Amino acid sequence: MMASRGYCFVACVVALALALLATASNGQPLDACFYDKVCPAALPAIKTVVEQAVAVEPRMGASLLRLHFHDCFVNGCDGSILLDDTPSFTGEKNAAPNANSVRGFDVIDRIKDAVDAACRGNVVSCADILAAAARDSIVALGGPSYAVPLGRRDSRTASQAAANNSIPAPTLDLGGLVSNFASHGLSVQDLVVLSGGHTLGFSRCTNFRDRLYNETATLDASLAASLRAVCPRPAGDGDDNLAPLDPTPARFDGAYYGSLLRSKALLHSDQQLLAAGATEGLVRFYGANPEAFRRDFxxxxxxxxxxxxxxxxxxxxRANCRKVNGY
Known part of the structure; x- marks a missing residue:
């Protein structure tokens, strides 16, 4: 028990130092040990459900990571992506970057039920569940663990327009990617290393079709040929067919950067990381140093x-992650 508390103290100090530059809207910093007294069973309950879901379907790990990313890039990490539409607002689920694409909402529902049971009440926010589930998904697929800053509250609204404008599209050129990340206070290095999250999971044909038929000069010819069978023309045919984002989509490793270096990135936005010196150098660095990638990720x-x-x-x-309280 003492060793566990010592670890938690060190983890909290490290996480707090990293989070202080992005304190909460009312000036209160997040805290990796936020639930230690409120409900010490909270994080183990989240981890258990995530591990069960990923064991059944490894792709779910990437989906839960993506849910967290798409939540945070729209007005902050506030659980807004989980809200269903209401008469008073149109939510984010059917925004262009999310419609027929983001998934895992049922797993978040199961986590919420498990956490509320473990804590004997509604004390863990849906936004915190998203953050912890993303970390646990990464770990379940062989990635690094880290202390998640906690203590978020859930938003009472969502915005489809904000989701359409804030989430970087797979068709963006490098300048657009850098600008998008900068608008969220994230650096060029953050862009390259967080893009490495594409070491996990798959993408829909509609996200990479143009690359197969219009960008053959920047895509390995043999890969393009094989993917055309998965993603035919015209648009509409096979839009939801899937292809892996890197050769090992169920394992957190450095294969993503190797794919970029061999002109085998599935998405235009990923291959764009080789378009300029600063990002190219980071791609080559992480491709050659997988442990540095794990640490920096x-x-x-x-x-x-x-x-x-x-x-x-x-x-x-929220008592129900899909609804504002009292609705």
Missing amino acids: AEAMVRMSSLAPLTGSSGEI
């Missing part, structure tokens, strides 16, 4: 998960 995830969180009275803890 963990630190970048802490920074991303600390984007504009709600705390205190500025939000709520």
